Amino acid sequence: MAEHTIKMPDVGEGVAEAELVEWHVKVGDLVREDAVLAAVMTDKATVEIPSPVEGKVSWLGAEIGETVAVGSAIVRIETAGDATSAPMDDGEGEAPIAEGMAPEGEKLPPPPTQKSEAAAPSKPVAKSEPAKAPSRTATNGSTGAPRPEGEKPLASPAVRLRAKEAGIDLRQVPGTGPAGRITHEDIDHFLRQGSQPVATGLRPDTSVEEVKVVGLRRRIAEKMALAKSRIPHITYVEEIDVTALEELRAKLNAEKRPDRAKLTLLPFLVRAMVRAIAEQPQLNAIYDDEAGIIHRHGGVHVGIAAQTPSGLVVPVLRHAEARDLWDCAAEINRLAEVSKAGTATREELSGSTITITSLGAMGGVVTTPVINHPEVAIVGVNKMMMRPVWDGSQFIPRKMMNLSSSFDHRVIDGWDAAVFIQRIKTLLETPALIFVGD
Structure with missing residues (x-):
């Protein structure tokens, strides 16, 4: 041996x-x-x-x-x-x-049934002797x-x-x-x-499963604990009328071109954030609280929180300020694919300066996003739904969506957070403004 x-x-x-x-x-x-x-x-x-x-x-x-x-x-x-x-x-x-x-x-050989059989020396089995099928x-x-x-x-x-x-x-x-x-x-x-029910009626389940927190799940837990223990969060929620934006998105996607990726809401939101950050650069920052220094970045590197089979990861859309709408869409799609496949590199998973988190159709009405430490802001996208909106004389159906965004209150005052989200609201509700200057 x-x-x-x-x-x-x-x-x-x-x-x-x-x-x-x-x-x-x-x-x-x-x-x-x-x-x-x-x-x-x-x-x-x-x-x-x-x-x-x-x-x-x-x-x-x-x-x-x-x-x-x-x-x-x-x-x-x-x-x-x-x-x-x-x-x-x-x-x-x-x-x-x-x-x-x-x-x-x-x-596997069946266990011996009698002590005399267990003590007896094993005998070779003739090759011609067929093996008995195990009992079911x-x-x-x-x-x-x-x-x-x-x-x-x-x-x-x-x-x-x-x-x-x-x-x-x-x-x-x-x-x-x-x-x-x-x-x-x-x-x-x-x-x-075929699976057949072997018992009827309801029975209490007293089982307890112990699951050790390891790997990516442990890293997520450590990151979340660090963010919540060191960052005093303030969350600001605003509803956005995305009716015009959705109409524009549908028209642009209808004009199919091989050199352009399909547009989702996220590229529009990224471009709106780039414009809002140009007016409030303190939102695009990393806070080194140990050294007491705020690092304001000129480049807008947007983390896109993505759910994968292994857990939550945040691939980074780099230099969003230098990308147009379709370039943003193509890069977001590529990052989503490598993240789900587990092939994203360190470069693609680090270096963000501000983050977007979205649960898509399951986004709920309101969320309280946790800031991606050591950033100072995160923008959360809630689900889109048709709601009745009063226009002054009657209720009309409009596509509405909430933005639930969190900010580091040590660096960002509530007023500045509100101004930032209101600017994004204006750009998304009047999507033509997103293209002004492009």
Whole structure:
């Protein structure tokens, strides 16, 4: 029996360490070559670490959430020198099978039923003798609910992932492996039969799941805690009549041109913010509260908060003051794609001077955005909806949208915040003004 040590690989970009965010195996699991062992995160990129060998996991060198240096040992795997004459642990009977699960495609031998059978030396099985298919009855002998309430089903990480993707509740799947362990064959059988309700009526769920905050989620938590603990927020909400803006946007999108990206609301908002910032440059700033210095930037680098499968990230639209409406639209689309794909670079995820946050159609009526520290302002977009608006003689339908924006009250007074949003309101309600001077 040999032991193979796997070290933290060099993930590139000069990174010296990475955070362990997920284990795909545990001690005792049998793994195949190229099976994913773990996932690590560096900045905003997640990298999977595969196994270069086949064998049994004997040691894990870090816990989820720990930072691991490049070159450090993270996994040890026992590999068989000669599969036909592997030494036994104690010289009696067969070597125990790991609790993890046999490699995919192999059948686990059933446990002995009598002490005399367990003590007897193992006999070779003739190759011509067909293997018996495992019973599809749960280990407790029942064909209904396979295990008592509250009992956790046994399954390997690969089986759990497959069940999650298929929408299967493992508590309802009978397991035919040792100790009732659920195998891939059990999942196949369950899918062929179709999921059948095994109990009626409502039952209390007393389960408690512990989820360790690691990776991008931990970084988001730290960033939010820092912003709320150090920045005294003031939030200003104003409603905007975007009827004319939406009509203009629809007309511009109808004139399809291959060199122009499709326009959403965000490019118009970016251009309106650029014009408003030209009149109030103190809004486009970074506040170094430890040094007591406000850094006012000439370039408007707009962070666009984006939700991705991994969590919230803020790619940066650089030099918005030098981009026209369609250039802004094209760059926003590109940044959204690389963020969702997890391929955004550090350059694309840092350096913003003011941020826009939007939840799209789920934007709600009012929000209280958290400032992207160390910036001093964030503009929040709420959902657009048709509302009745009084024009002095009657109610008329208008497309309305709220802007919920937060400001660092140490740097921005309430009056200045209101002036800034009112200027954006004027530009969006009279969209022709956005193009004046372009």
